[in-house]
Amino acid sequence: MAFGVLGLVVAELFLRVRYGLGNPPLYVADARTGYRLAPNQTLRRRGNRIAINAYSMRGPEISLQRATDTLRVLMVGDSIVNGGWWTDQSELLSLRLQAALEPLNPANFRQVEVLNASANSWGPRNELGYVLRFGTFEAQVVLLVLNTDDLFAIAPHSYDLGRNPQYPTRRPLLALQEAIARRRSYTPSAELQALHDQRGDRVGVNLEALRQLKQVVEAADGRLAIAMTPLRRELEDGPRDYEQIARQRLTAFAQAEGLPYLDFLPQFQQTGSEPLYFDHIHLSAEGNRWVGQALAEWLALSLPLEDRSTPGQERSPDPLQDLW
Structure with a gap:
């Protein structure tokens, strides 16, 4: 019995120290976003540091008011922007974009801030909900990073929050408990299954969310820009027929709305993309560096980044149509 207890203690310590189990990132329900990361968390998973600030952003604490000599970009997205457990805080896409924008010195700003508002499996309606909840933080640019799957994202929900081991709402008593739950x-x-089975034009609803997001951002004196990263299989076989149609609809939508839009699929197909991916969809640390540099150069060329807003006068109108 003593050896058994000792073995459990060793296993518990190993899982906590080596993998960070027993201290997972927690989530909270939200009427607008469906769910978001619980604020004010700092932890490590598999050696990678994860810090969540008071606004459920993955990043340091920020001021609601932007300094007048600062270019502030609010990056919004799903797990590609968030980085998950496989990305250390220092390797986030948002920080790579910030580092790449600084030497370009657009419009002679003294400093650049790139905020990271994201959560796993968010879609356009979750991201609209975040901006409706918290505003744009006086950002001159709101950069929405999508992937192909996001065009088919379901409505925001919190049905399985605390039930799905990937979205815990409280810390387990033991790391062993979390390990068993995840297996x-x-x-x-x-x-939740009913939401996935729901019929209708899901792509159209998500494009409507983007239209409403544009209205909210522009009402706050900002500019919305959209970037799309491809699934790994799209690089070899190309998008499937239904994905190609959805992508064409997004391109047409961006053109009709006058939105800057960068589709990374052609660039990824023309480069050695293997090191850029962590798995079938998510970027590696090298991928974050590569995409961050490309985004910085694109933003510097595509957007008028002069300071057009007056801090403290942000407006957030209600959406024209409830998408929830």
């Missing part, structure tokens, strides 16, 4: 098979709730 068990997980079945989505009936309510």
Whole structure:
């Protein structure tokens, strides 16, 4: 019995120190975003540091008011922007963009801030909900980073929050407890499955969310820009037929709305993209550096980045149509 207890203690310590189990990033329900990362968290997973500030952003604490000599970019997205457990805080896409923008010195700003508002599996309606909840933080640019799957994202929800081991709402008593929970098979709730089975023009609804996001950003004297990263399989086989149609709709939408839009698919196909991916969809640390540099050069050329706003006068109108 003594050896058994000792073995459990050793296993517990190993899982905590080596993998960071027992201290997962926590989530909270939100009527607008469906869910978001719980504020004010600092932890390590598999050696990578994760810090969440008071506004559920992955990043340091920030001021609501932007300094007048600062270019502030609010980057919004899903797990590609968030970086997940596989990305250390220092390697985030938002920080890579910030580092790449600084030497370009657009419009002679003295400093650059890139904020990271993101969560795993968010789609356009979650991201609109975040901006409706918190505003744009007086950012001159709101940069929405999508991937192909986001065009088919379901409505914001919190049905399986605390039930799905990937979205815990409280810390487990033991690291062993978390390890066991993550190895068990997980079945989505009936309510969540109903959302996935819901019929209708899901792409059209998500494009409407982008239109409303544009209105909110422009009402706050900002500019919305959109970038799209491809799935790894799209680099060899190209998008599937339904994905190609959705992508064409996004391109047409961006042109009709006058939105700067960067599709990374052609660039990824023309470069050695293997080191840029962590898995089938997410970027590696090298991918974050490469994409961050490309985004910085594109933003510097595509957007008028002069300071057109007056800090403290941000307006956030209600959306024209409830997408929830």
